[in-house]
Amino acid sequence: MDLRELILLKTAALFHDPPDKAWCLVRGEKHEKWAEELAHIALDGTPLSEAGEMLSDERVREADRLAASVDRVLLGELIGDKRGAFPEKSIKLKNPINPRIEHSIQVDLGKDKVEEVMRELNGVLKKTENVEEAYLALFGLYELIWIAKGLPSGPADTRIPTHTVFDHLYATATALNWTYEGGGLLLHIDIAGVQDFIAQSRRLRDLWASSYIISALLWSTVLNLIRYGPDVVLTPSCRFNPFFYCDLTNRVQAIGDYLKIIKIEGFEEILCERFSFPRFAVIPGSMTLVLPSFISDAEVLVEESFRRKWKEFCEGIMELDVPLSRDLEREMRYGFMEVPPFSMRISSVRVDTSKGGDNVYAKAFESLMNENRKKKLLKVNPACMLPLTEITREIFDGKGSLADSKRGFDYCTMCGKLPAIVRWDGRASDEFLEEGERLCPYCLMKRIFSRRPGPVLRRILGYGGDVKISYPSLADIATFEFKDGFLRDLPSLDKLWKDGKIRELMGRVLESQYEERVLAWKYQLRKFEEIGESSIDPDLKRGLLGFLLAESEVAILGKEKRKLWSELRRYLEEKGIVIPPIGMYYALIRADGDDMGSILSGEVGVIGIDVKDYIVSSFEGKSREVVLRIMDSDYEKLKDIAKEENLNEENLRKTKEFLNEIISSRKIPVSLSYHVSISRALIISALRDIKQIEDNNGIVIYAGGDDLLSIAPVSSAIRIIDGSRRGYSGLDGSGRFHKLGNYLIPSMGDAGRSYSLYITHYRYPLYAVVSDSSLKLEVAKGSVWVDGRERKKDSLIITYSARGSSESSILPLSLRDPGLSPVDLRFLDDLIGKIRSGDISVSLLYEASRGNFMETAERAWSMGKMEIFDKVIEYMIGRHIQRGERREDILREIMEYIKRYEGVRRRDRDGEEPFFLNLFKSCRLLYSGLRGD
Ligand SMILES: [Zn+2]
Structure with missing residues (x-):
């Protein structure tokens, strides 16, 4: 194998169709030559320049065929060598899961715009130093620049517009992994025990850390394979994937600065400077990879990589300048470095593309899923690989070093399953452990990671700065409405600050000190900036900022604080500032x-x-008509159709056979x-x-x-x-x-x-x-x-x-x-809003949950007597709406909503339950959660 050649061919795959192919077809122009011209503009003078001559390489053509969707295979079968048959001049896009969902593209796209994208791409690619780097950059930037220039997406083929041209190009690059040497491997990896690992959390930040560890670990496991091209990862896609873009900017420094100026809504979040690593766990617990055949023993490679990355993760934690890391070092014989807290299941299927056949991928995918299903039946708890018996026996022999306990050893308070190695030492200001906590090595690492993820990520991903992240607590989220209500009207607070009594009270509840950390909670970040930029009194400002960042469990919910806040809340209310309850x-x-x-x-x-509808809907215009006719005709009629449409009868017969096969499956x-x-x-x-x-x-x-x-x-x-x-x-x-x-x-x-x-x-x-x-x-x-x-x-x-x-x-x-x-779920919020504002009495929610009216209404409903039902409901609701000019409108709105979903019912073993019962119940449950204690 020749990695350089493989990458050049993948580059050619990305350029084998011009992104404006649909517009070429509409103008009746040949798109092949245009594709070559564009490839030259984009690639000349870059490490990938040779790819410009490889666009019609047999392996690229084969990859193009291999990647093709079922509709394209059908169309190919149908028209044989008459490639331009059934030209379609309208540009549409259809959804590939349900082609009945379609959208007409009415944008004009001039050739100069396309050339501009290629020139821009060329400028960036020239900054890269070798083929591998350049391909990474091309993969990440091609579509991105196109979008950033405001250009539209078009279909790969106007006759079957089920796939965008970029989806088609990227799929072709993936297919090249197999057509390069006539075959390869389809690999599925997934992590077992994800749900348990995540649930084993005590704090909100543990929850974040658990999810993030899984994402980062799985991503780092395949990081080495990405050097063959990000296209080897089929799911989750590398396109728009924050982990891929962080990796890209890390590997190809020159691209980093360029990416920062890309203006696409939502993209700025993908590369977050404050963090220097992806902010969110976006890598799911499973992945599908398409690998070239020369990566022999891929299963073993992935398994080894996973274990190595776990070990590096542990090392990353132990290298931190944190005293608790020493405890981990001391307990190495626990075996946690060798045994990850979750196991990886790997399934794989060898694929041979050299023999041709249209269903190669579909068949491979099916056997892959079958194998994965079998593997899922086998459940292994990784903890059984730990030498726990030995460790615990040592304790009773008086040799153990686990966290002291009268009982010999204690279970971890986070997972409740494994012996703890550390316990809270009684210091109130402990950064990692809280009162009464005892942690096993895994949960301890999770906790440390939640505070200092950067250096550990650097160890396994190759990048990540040591940022101290401030993560909110569950109490912070629970008290959000109160906190935000208090901080809403800064100018009024500033005015009241001059009032001696209020100033004194505020002085006692606000926090004068805070530590500057990287804020994970976007709300805090936004509010921090807003307060910081306001022109309120500097002392008040400091107090408010401290309050914003303080742990609510202490700053709001602490016994003394709570009393003071209630007092302050009353005073503020007298001055016209109403704040929601805590x-x-x-x-x-x-x-x-x-x-x-x-x-x-x-x-x-x-x-x-x-399936039949799916296939017909995938086609557009004349080809759709013909496919429908073939579907509905007998084999004898195919001759006439072939004659009328100037097609080959044998092709039509094969098409019909294929159609029948699909429909019956x-x-x-x-x-x-x-x-x-x-x-x-x-x-x-x-x-x-x-x-x-x-x-x-x-x-x-x-x-x-x-x-x-x-x-x-x-x-x-x-x-x-x-x-x-x-x-x-x-x-x-x-x-x-x-x-x-x-x-x-x-x-x-x-x-x-x-x-x-x-x-x-x-x-x-x-x-x-x-x-x-x-x-x-x-x-x-x-x-x-x-x-x-x-x-x-x-x-x-x-x-x-x-x-x-x-x-x-x-x-x-x-x-x-x-x-x-x-x-329409927003109705729930509206209704609760009306209750909170006093337009509707809260007793409605209770009356609508149980009691005589509801029983009568339900009986009328189940007997289909909707007139009675409407009357009862209307009467019941009406009773709880306050008198006033808005009364009629409110009643009408609610009745309209109920009528809209009147017929909707949920069926279960016990019978049927109407929508409206669940509607009022939902509002009551939400309201209970808002009310607080
Ligand atoms: Zn534990």
Whole structure:
């Protein structure tokens, strides 16, 4: 093998079609020559210049075929050597998961604009020093510059516009890993025990650290393979992936400065200067890799790399100038360095592309998933690899050195499973351990990492500065509304500062000192800047900043402080400044894409489109007509069609056979392009989630793959879930596509996503909250909704957990009529807003949960007597709305909402439950969480 040649061929793959191919087709121009011209503009004078001559290399052509989606294979079969048949002049984009979702592209694209992108790319690539560096930069910048210049995305083929040209180009580069030597390896790795490891957390920062350790460790495991090209990582996509971009700027210093000037909404967050490493855990616990055949023993290589990285991680922790690191060194024979806290499962399939055949990738993927499924059945707890018996026996022999205990040894207070090696020594100001804590080596490392991630990351990723991160606590999130309410009106506070009494009180509650740290909570950062830039009295300013950064458990919820705050709150209220009460509850939000396994396997039926419809909808114009005719005709008729359309009859017969095969298998054969598009949709949706959460004052714990985990103020939870769910399906973009300027990216379309919103007290054990919220998510996913048609999953479960007991309600997140319309969740916030403002009495929520009226309403509903139902509900609601001019409007709004979802019901073993019951219950649970104690 020749790495240089492989990379040059991959470069050629990225340029084999011009990004404006669709516009060339519309103008009736040959795009091949134009592709070559563009490649020369972009690559001449750079380390990749030779690739300009390789665009029509047989291995590139083969990669192009191998990457192709099923519709393109069908089209190829159909038209044979008549390559330009059925020209299509309109430019559209269709969603590759559900091609019925389409968007017409009405933007004109001049050739000069395209040349400009290539020239810019050329300028940057000239700064790189060798082929490897240049390819990394090209991979990361090509599409990025295109978007930044405000150019539109077009399809790879106007006749089957299911894939954007960039998705197609990147998929072709991935396919080249196999066509280079006629085969290779499809590899799936995933980490077992992720959920448990994450749940084993006591503080919010432990939760962040747990997720981050998994992301960083998995990424660092494959880092060495990325030097063959970032295209070897099929999922999660490297495109727009913060871990990839941080790696890129680290490996190719010259690119770093250039990336900083890229102006794309949301991209600035990808490279965060304050952090010097990715801010969020965005790498999911599983990955799929497409590797060239010359990487022999890839499974062993990955497994070894994983163990090595874990060891380096431990070393990184022990090298820190932290006294607790010495305790880890002392307990090395515990075996934690050799045994990671989670195990890695690796499945692989050898792929032979030299024999041809259209379904090579689909077949390989299917066997890969089968193998992975088998491996998942085998559950091993990594802790059984530890020499625990020996260690604990030593203690009773009087030789042990574990944390002292009357019982011989104590269990870790974080995981509750392993013997602790350190215990809290009674110092109140301990940076790492808190009162009563005893930690095992794994949980201790997690805790240390949460405070000082930088040097450890530098050890495993090769970059990361030693930043001291300030992470908020659960109490900070629970008291958010109060804190933010107090800090809202700075000019008024400044005025009141002159009032002796208030000034004295404020002096006693505000904190005069604070340490400058890197703030992980975006809300704190924004507020810190706002207060800092304000022109209020300097003493007040210092006090407010200290208060903003202080730990709420002490600064607000401490016994004495709480009394003082109540007093101050009363005074301020007299002066016209109303501040919400001190809350004790926070929200944990968890989400997970529905049916991901099926969607990835091509079983598009789960999202409500049958295979036949999928195929016909993939085509556009004349070719669509012909495909439909072939589908519906007998074999005898094919002769006539062939004659009329000037096609080869034998080709038509083969096409029909292939169609029949697909339709009877009830799933579409998946392709590299299909998976490239999905992993691309997921990374964009994860970035959108991050923005949604930060804009609404929450904390992102994990956003990657189709999963999400976040901690947020209760008051923001519904807005976050609503925005995130809409974002997943592209409902906030343009025609159900994600939108970056003029650039459209297919979303997850009609695929559903379920959410679990868990509202609980800040002192309730986090382990129980994380575990239970995950069980509740399964309940949401088990939901079946009926509104004429039956639909599964795509639900939100809201749980309010207080004093050891919990109560839940379930709402649907979408109706399918016939597309997908989101259920309007903001109504919940509106209703609660009206209760808090006094327009509606809170007793409505209690009356609407139980009692005579509700029973009558439910009976009328189940008998289908909707007139009676409407009357009862209207009367019941009306009773609780305050008199006044807005009364009629409020009542009408609520009734309209209830009527809109009147027919929606949830079906379970016990029968059917109407939507409206869950609606009021949801509001009551949310309200309980907001009210505080
Ligand atoms: Zn532990």
